Amino acid sequence: QVQLQESGPGLLKPSETLSLTCTVAGGSIGSFYWNWIRQPPGRELQWIGYVHSSRSPYYNPSLEGRVTMSVDRSKNQFSLKVSSVTAADTAVYLCARERCNTGKCRFDSWGQGTLVIVSS
Amino acid sequence: DIQMTQSPSSLSASVGDRVTITCRASQDITDNLNWYQHKPGKAPKLLIYDASNLEAGVPSRFSGGGSGTDFTFTISSLQPEDIATYYCQQYDNLPRYTFGQGTKLEIK
Numbered sequence: 001q002v003q004l005q006e007s008g009p010g011l012l013k014p015s016e017t018l019s020l021t022c023t024v025a026g027g028s029i030g031s032f033y034w035n036w037i038r039q040p041p042g043r044e045l046q047w048i049g050y051v052h053s054s055r056s057p058y059y060n061p062s063l064e065g066r067v068t069m070s071v072d073r074s075k076n077q078f079s080l081k082v083s084s085v086t087a088a089d090t091a092v093y094l095c096a097r098e099r100c101n102t103g104k105c106r107f108d109s110w111g112q113g114t115l116v117i118v119s120s
Numbered sequence: 121d122i123q124m125t126q127s128p129s130s131l132s133a134s135v136g137d138r139v140t141i142t143c144r145a146s147q148d149i150t151d152n153l154n155w156y157q158h159k160p161g162k163a164p165k166l167l168i169y170d171a172s173n174l175e176a177g178v179p180s181r182f183s184g185g186g187s188g189t190d191f192t193f194t195i196s197s198l199q200p201e202d203i204a205t206y207y208c209q210q211y212d213n214l215p216r217y218t219f220g221q222g223t224k225l226e227i228k
Contacts, residue, residue, distance in 0.1 A: 004163070045207060045219040060216065094164070104170055105211045106154045110163040 002027035004095050004111035012118050018082040022095030022111055029053060029071060033098040034078045035107065036069065038091040046091075050098060051078050085118045092116075122146050122210050126220030134228045139195040141223045143208035148188050152212040155184055155193045158222075159204045167206075168193065203227055 008020035022034065036048040049059035051069035059067045068081040082089060092115050096107040123146040133139050143153065151171035158164040166175045168184035171191055181196045195202055208220040 044221045045209075047217040047219070096164075104152070106166055106169040107156070107164075107209070108166050108175070110165070112161060112163045 002097060002109045004097065004109055006093060006095050006111045006114040008093075008114060008116070010115055010117060012085055012116065013120055014086055014118060015084055016118075018080070018085050018089060018093075018116055018118075020080045020093055020095075020114065020116070021077050022079070024076045024078070024097075029073055029076045029078065033100065034069075034071065035096045035098050036080045037094045037096055037107075039094070039113075040088070040091040045094075048080065048082075048093075087118050090116065090118045121216055122149060122213055122218055124208055124210055124218050124220040126208055126223055128223060129221060130224040130226070132226045132228050133198050135198055135200060137198045139198050139202075139225065141193040141206055141208075143186075143191045143193070143220050145189045145191075145210055145212075147212075149210045149212035151187045152210055153184075153186075153191050154209045154211070155182075156207045156209065157202075157204045158207065164207070198225075198227070200227060 003025045005023045030053050033050045033052050035050045037045050039045050051057040051071050053071045057069045066083045071078045092113040094113040095111045097109040099108045125144045127142050153171045155168040156164045157167050167178050167182050172184045183194050185192050205222045205224045207222050211217050
């Protein structure tokens with residue numbers, strides 16, 4: 001059973017860059033799409049984007065321009081960067097593995113999430 | 121983007137009750153819908169995929185149905201360990217996924 005664990009700073013100031021890592025244990029990072037999802041306080045889950053070890057990443061257009069994702073196969077990790085953060089980026093950030101088969105997709109493994117607060 | 125409207129936002133029921141949550145899509149998504157369970161501080165868990173398929177290892181008291189724009193998620197006999205927030209999620213317009221607002225389930 002694959003396990004995912006998010007890590008990174010929990011407190012940022014406005015205009016800084018959010019940087020999180022998701023470590024994948026119990027399985028290879030190759031051949032899957034790896035996603036970031038966030039949940040602002042009191043709001044619904046928001047999909048941020050995905051990264052793949054051999055394909056181009058794709059980001060939610062609402063965040064495009066500030067988001068960068070990458071994969072480090074040697075460490076079995078993938079990462080998220082969000083630049084120029086504001087209070088609106090305060091959220092629990094979760095990583096998830098996406099499994100797709102003939103166009104049918106689901107997030108079948110998740111991390112437990114990490115809270116990131118943006119405050120001056 | 122496709123909007124997902126989930127109801128109710130919260131629900132209080134007794135152990136053994138049948139519980140139903142609904143999710144409505146803003147356009148036809150055929151059966152491209154999944155359901156997740158999320159307990160505080162824990163990783164979300166996939167329960168139902170493709171609207172009605174039970175994920176391996178998930179108890180059979182959980183079920184899903186519907187197609188097109190209207191979907192249901194049902195717990196046939198509520199157990200104490202089912203206390204959680206439940207979310208629907210569409211993947212019809214890949215790769216732009218959206219989630220419902222969530223239903224917080226509590227025990228009476």
